[in-house]
Amino acid sequence: ASIDTPDAATVVFHLSQPDVPILTAMSDVNAAIVPAAEIKAGSIGTKAVGSGPFKLDKWDPNAKEVLSANKDWAGGATGVDGIEISVLPDEAAILAAMRTKQIDFALLNDPLVATLVPKEPTLQLNRVPVLAYHVLQLNPSRKPMTELKVRQAISCAIDRQEVLDTASLGEGKVTGPLTIPALATDPT
Incomplete structure (x- = not known):
């Protein structure tokens, strides 16, 4: 088994045997490609490392994340200048923040809280399978x-x-x- 990198944007895995679920396994966060220097520095999981559509500007694990559009992202313009992700203590707090327009959307996992949304004239509930x-x-x-x-x-x-x-x-x-x-x- 070996790994080749024929160019700056390609990686080729030569496996010693077939591995059907390899793509699924590699799509998980545990298989993220990160710079070797970050691994050596021991900073994985303590600061933002990535090349996606947004850059992490601020991170308070118990309050919020602030992201700005990554103008160098290979995928092109994101369509928004940035995103602010609020960390709220529970789903009742999430619903309260939605009622007062402090947040624009949320994921509700508690079905009891979700049943309250249709009673709110300014909110819309969208069900999606998980x-x-x-x-x-x-x-x-x-x-x-x-x-x-x-x-x-x-x-x-x-x-x-x-x-x-x-x-x-x-x-x-x-x-x-x-x-x-x-x-x-x-x-x-």
């Missing part, structure tokens, strides 16, 4: 889970639709016992 799933895993190496009948009884006793309706207000799809095809598990 590439996630929730699973209850039992450890079959510890008693009483070593017994197949116990695991089967637990599986039969769980009302999956009721769990979905209670935990996510019905937003989602019941699956099981096998994981449904998704971004990283879809065989097609």
Whole structure:
């Protein structure tokens, strides 16, 4: 196995065996390409390093991030001069900030908070699917889970639709016992 860089914008991986999920694995933040000097300096995760459409101007992990358009970005103009990302303590605070127009948009993960948005005349709720799933895993190496009948009884006793309706207000799809095809598990 080896890696070649035939030009300044190309990297070629020569693998010793086929690795189907390599592109998915490399798209994760843990596989980000960063300057070797930053790794040696130990500054990864403590300051901004990147070449994307925005530059980090200010970062207070408990308050906000301020970004400005990166005029040198290879992708061209961003269409906005900058972005300010507020860090708010919880989703009730997010909703309050939206009501008072302190923020323009937000991601709400709590379905109970999200149900309040349609009641607000100046706010709009857009539902988008997420590439996630929730699973209850039992450890079959510890008693009483070593017994197949116990695991089967637990599986039969769980009302999956009721769990979905209670935990996510019905937003989602019941699956099981096998994981449904998704971004990283879809065989097609």
